[in-house]
Amino acid sequence: MVLLNTSKSNRSYAILGTGALGGFYGARLQQSGTEVHFLLRSDYQHVRHHGLTIDSVQGDFKLPQVNAYASVEQMPPCDVVVIALKTTQNHLLPQLLPPLVGENSTVLVLQNGLGVEAEVAQIVGPEKVMGGLCFICSNKVGPGHIHHLDYGAIVLGQYSANYQPCSITQRMADIAEDFRQANIPIELTEDLFLARWQKLVWNIPFNGLSVVLDATTEEMMANPAVQSLAEQLMREVQIAAGACGRSLPDSYVQKMLDHTAKMKPYRTSMKIDYDEHRPLEIKAIFGNPLDSAQQAGAKIPQVEMLYQQLQFLDARNRSVGV
Amino acid sequence: MVLLNTSKSNRSYAILGTGALGGFYGARLQQSGTEVHFLLRSDYQHVRHHGLTIDSVQGDFKLPQVNAYASVEQMPPCDVVVIALKTTQNHLLPQLLPPLVGENSTVLVLQNGLGVEAEVAQIVGPEKVMGGLCFICSNKVGPGHIHHLDYGAIVLGQYSANYQPCSITQRMADIAEDFRQANIPIELTEDLFLARWQKLVWNIPFNGLSVVLDATTEEMMANPAVQSLAEQLMREVQIAAGACGRSLPDSYVQKMLDHTAKMKPYRTSMKIDYDEHRPLEIKAIFGNPLDSAQQAGAKIPQVEMLYQQLQFLDARNRSVGV
Numbered sequence: 217m218v219l220l221n222t223s224k225s226n227r228s229y230a231i232l233g234t235g236a237l238g239g240f241y242g243a244r245l246q247q248s249g250t251e252v253h254f255l256l257r258s259d260y261q262h263v264r265h266h267g268l269t270i271d272s273v274q275g276d277f278k279l280p281q282v283n284a285y286a287s288v289e290q291m292p293p294c295d296v297v298v299i300a301l302k303t304t305q306n307h308l309l310p311q312l313l314p315p316l317v318g319e320n321s322t323v324l325v326l327q328n329g330l331g332v333e334a335e336v337a338q339i340v341g342p343e344k345v346m347g348g349l350c351f352i353c354s355n356k357v358g359p360g361h362i363h364h365l366d367y368g369a370i371v372l373g374q375y376s377a378n379y380q381p382c383s384i385t386q387r388m389a390d391i392a393e394d395f396r397q398a399n400i401p402i403e404l405t406e407d408l409f410l411a412r413w414q415k416l417v418w419n420i421p422f423n424g425l426s427v428v429l430d431a432t433t434e435e436m437m438a439n440p441a442v443q444s445l446a447e448q449l450m451r452e453v454q455i456a457a458g459a460c461g462r463s464l465p466d467s468y469v470q471k472m473l474d475h476t477a478k479m480k481p482y483r484t485s486m487k488i489d490y491d492e493h494r495p496l497e498i499k500a501i502f503g504n505p506l507d508s509a510q511q512a513g514a515k516i517p518q519v520e521m522l523y524q525q526l527q528f529l530d531a532r533n534r535s536v537g538v
Numbered sequence: 539m540v541l542l543n544t545s546k547s548n549r550s551y552a553i554l555g556t557g558a559l560g561g562f563y564g565a566r567l568q569q570s571g572t573e574v575h576f577l578l579r580s581d582y583q584h585v586r587h588h589g590l591t592i593d594s595v596q597g598d599f600k601l602p603q604v605n606a607y608a609s610v611e612q613m614p615p616c617d618v619v620v621i622a623l624k625t626t627q628n629h630l631l632p633q634l635l636p637p638l639v640g641e642n643s644t645v646l647v648l649q650n651g652l653g654v655e656a657e658v659a660q661i662v663g664p665e666k667v668m669g670g671l672c673f674i675c676s677n678k679v680g681p682g683h684i685h686h687l688d689y690g691a692i693v694l695g696q697y698s699a700n701y702q703p704c705s706i707t708q709r710m711a712d713i714a715e716d717f718r719q720a721n722i723p724i725e726l727t728e729d730l731f732l733a734r735w736q737k738l739v740w741n742i743p744f745n746g747l748s749v750v751l752d753a754t755t756e757e758m759m760a761n762p763a764v765q766s767l768a769e770q771l772m773r774e775v776q777i778a779a780g781a782c783g784r785s786l787p788d789s790y791v792q793k794m795l796d797h798t799a800k801m802k803p804y805r806t807s808m809k810i811d812y813d814e815h816r817p818l819e820i821k822a823i824f825g826n827p828l829d830s831a832q833q834a835g836a837k838i839p840q841v842e843m844l845y846q847q848l849q850f851l852d853a854r855n856r857s858v859g860v
Contacts, residue, residue, distance in 0.1 A: 425847075428847065429850055431854075436850075439849070439850045439853065441845075441846040441849035442847075442849075444846060445846040448839070448842075517839045517840050518839050518843045520770075521767055521770070521840045522843075524767040525747075525750065525763075527763035527764075528751055529751065531761065
């Protein structure tokens with residue numbers, strides 16, 4: 217049941233990729249009265265007939281009716297086009313984006329890793345592109361069925377050429393307001409590139425090692441050797457960020473380690489992809505940061521090694537299939 | 539059937555650890571007419587009654603009767619005491635060696651890794667200790683049953699305090715002659731430490747990655763990312779050896795890579811141990827070389843990372859058991 221809200225957004229949203237991330241955020245937006253259009257692939261028939269089901273730590277809810285589409289050609293252009301696909305699907309963006317993006321649209325990249333906004337900017341122009349970092353634990357557990365386990369906040373920033381910092385715009389504030397109305401905590405940043413490097417401090421060690429070692433965050437943090445290794449990998453990300461002009465304080469690394477030690481045992485998103493024999497997002501999360509570091513003259517041999525190991529495991533894992 | 543040989547050795551051999559390595563070399567020595575005494579553990583009853591069976595690329599053979607022992611107290615002191623245990627058993631050496639080692643005995647360490655001779659020297663004195671590097675593919679496939687798949691050569695060197703190079707002695711030549719009579723190719727070296735680093739150039743990348751990536755040598759060499767990683771790890775071993783005063787030419791690294799690419803698909807000894815839930819020889823093969831490198835001021839971050847990953851996998855693998 218959709219309740220009309222007095223402060224209901226007058227912006228329309230397209231969600232590309234109605235999975236753990238896009239399904240959750242899109243459902244929250246629709247629940248708050250916002251107009252949302254969902255692009256689906258394998259779940260299209262199911263969601264068209266049964267809508268979306270969200271099991272959330274903040275309270276379960278259902279949306280029996282949603283605007284579901286199997287192709288972008290049937291969708292209307294939207295004010296905000298949210299990219300919530302896996303980055304391994306980004307080769308589709310040149311086909312997916314143009315029909316949805318109008319003169320005043322914003323494309324919001326809610327993906328992990330580095331460098332995706334630059335790719336999107338080549339399709340729609342840099343001024344239309346924003347990036348969002350999602351701090352959320354959620355899984356898709358069935359067709360149109362999302363399990364939201366914890367967290368949910370977004371850090372939102374405007375993209376500009378070469379990831380220069382840029383001031384906060386009215387448009388960013390408007391979009392943030394839509395998310396807040398939808399009960400999604402959101403922060404605005406003037407430095408999207410910094411925010412991306414900050415998130416990589418966690419994602420690079422724990423997404424990578426969870427696959428290579430077949431382990432949860434809890435198992436990794438319980439082993440002194442892996443704890444040291446995770447810290448070393450974080451320090452290399454810090455070095456890479458520094459070489460790329462973004463300074464991360466030592467205290468940030470320590471904060472991430474302390475935080476991980478206290479987390480509930482968690483199977484990372486990359487580990488879930490691996491277990492499901494889906495392609496891994498290693499180019500965006502490892503390859504692009506490594507390229508950036510190397511172009512800036514920084515050596516990060518342990519991150520490089522983790523990427524090499526993941527390339528092997530990903531290739532074999534895909535060829536095995538399900 | 540034991541044939542007496544006119545050039546039969548007048549030295550007696552004790553074999554500590556009658557497995558893939560000790561079982562094969564000891565059987566070859568006995569086959570050539572040498573007096574050999576075998577220490578066994580789980581296979582003792584079987585070998586006492588049925589002897590040893592060797593399936594070898596060079597021709598299968600059986601020794602229906604061997605001198606088998608369940609404890610060193612029953613064994614006679616021997617001229618040459620061969621340590622062919624896994625290094626993970628080396629905490630037993632202070633008990634095992636003294637009953638077997640007489641005034642003129644030699645203790646021959648046929649183990650992988652670095653630093654074991656120094657430990658043995660603390661028990662029996664440095665002048666009694668030699669080290670041997672075994673280039674062999676062999677597995678134990680059943681009680682007293684060894685499968686010798688390929689190769690077999692040994693490089694033998696005298697140990698001296700701090701692994702200083704030292705000239706070739708009559709005693710080394712005598713032992714080498716025993717092995718040659720037994721159809722085991724053997725080379726003598728004046729620099730045991732160099733020989734150990736040379737062997738680590740192969741063992742560190744391929745033993746380590748075979749466990750972490752669950753892969754054969756062939757699978758690893760077929761993947762460009764792992765091929766690069768193996769080469770980088772070899773270069774780090776080269777750097778470590780250099781810092782420890784032993785220069786390995788670049789051509790040696792290339793030779794090892796080319797050699798591995800041409801090898802038959804091979805499951806490394808560390809991978810076999812892992813699959814059998816046996817403790818891994820990671821301290822001797824990774825931990826000790828890493829310590830030596832770090833004490834010499836060399837940084838080898840990728841070898842360190844591989845060691846950290848293996849420590850985690852080894853600990854979990856043991857706790858799972860069989």
